[in-house]
Amino acid sequence: MGVLNVTPDSFSDGGDYSLVNDAVLQAKLMLEAGATIIDIGGESTRPGAAKVTIEEELARVVPVIKAIRADSAALISIDTSKPEVMQQAVNAGASLINDVYALRKPGALEMAASLGVKVCLMHMQAEPETMQQQPEYRQVVDEVGLFFEQRLQACQQAGIARENILLDPGFGFGKTLAHNLSLLAHLATFKQYGCPLLVGLSRKSMWGELLGKKVDERVSASVISALLAVVNGAAIVRVHDVAEMAEALTIYKALQYAD
Numbered sequence: 001m002g003v004l005n006v007t008p009d010s011f012s013d014g015g016d017y018s019l020v021n022d023a024v025l026q027a028k029l030m031l032e033a034g035a036t037i038i039d040i041g042g043e044s045t046r047p048g049a050a051k052v053t054i055e056e057e058l059a060r061v062v063p064v065i066k067a068i069r070a071d072s073a074a075l076i077s078i079d080t081s082k083p084e085v086m087q088q089a090v091n092a093g094a095s096l097i098n099d100v101y102a103l104r105k106p107g108a109l110e111m112a113a114s115l116g117v118k119v120c121l122m123h124m125q126a127e128p129e130t131m132q133q134q135p136e137y138r139q140v141v142d143e144v145g146l147f148f149e150q151r152l153q154a155c156q157q158a159g160i161a162r163e164n165i166l167l168d169p170g171f172g173f174g175k176t177l178a179h180n181l182s183l184l185a186h187l188a189t190f191k192q193y194g195c196p197l198l199v200g201l202s203r204k205s206m207w208g209e210l211l212g213k214k215v216d217e218r219v220s221a222s223v224i225s226a227l228l229a230v231v232n233g234a235a236i237v238r239v240h241d242v243a244e245m246a247e248a249l250t251i252y253k254a255l256q257y258a259d
């Protein structure tokens with residue numbers, strides 16, 4: 001899964017047209033590099049990021065989804081917590097809802113159920129603005145597992161089929177480095193729920209803390225940790241560096257077919 005952020009950065013002042021065009025080009029490059037899913041997000045969930053309105057988020061993501069849908073068979077994922085964005089993204093061609101709030105925002109559960117597409121339920125402690133202030137768990141692996149059980153039950157009651165659900169422990173979302181490492185080490189325990197596991201470890205600040213690397217120096221850490229996650233049971237890895245990840249996965253697959 002390649003990450004496609006459709007959010008203006010401080011270096012770009014080209015307006016919405018170039019934002020959308022750049023995103024479509026970036027998606028093409030990721031697909032050529034081996035991605036099979038493109039995860040499109042119009043609102044940053046980083047700590048301290050500015051909130052965007054529904055209208056702004058739709059204006060960013062819908063044209064990108066339509067453009068990718070028009071010239072590829074890629075699976076399109078919409079990274080959002082807003083029911084209205086879920087609906088219009090699916091209408092435009094998305095078939096996976098990637099929600100860092102795990103459908104806990106008002107109306108999200110009902111919307112995902114009525115759309116009938118796949119959903120990724122991610123664990124997060126607290127809210128993006130405050131989550132890294134003082135993450136605290138008695139036992140992080142158990143507590144994330146309990147959260148999955150509660151959300152799976154809520155989904156079942158809302159009529160979301162179990163085969164449409166993916167689970168994600170949410171690396172970096174209300175977790176210290178020690179919490180993140182515990183979750184990665186014990187990732188395989190989450191296979192007990194029978195849902196594919198998705199992980200996002202790409203360029204995250206945990207690698208800055210462990211290795212002292214700046215964000216643009218975290219490619220090796222991202223690829224190595226994602227490969228370890230796959231060995232430990234992850235079905236989908238959410239990455240920025242698609243070509244490098246594809247190489248690692250090609251090696252891993254080749255070993256599985258070796259005599």
Ligand code: 7PJ
Binds near residue numbers: 099201
């Ligand atoms: C994740 C995500 C993740 C899922 C982000 C970043 C922060 N969605 N969206 N899992 N992370 N499912 O990429 O650093 O870990 S945004």
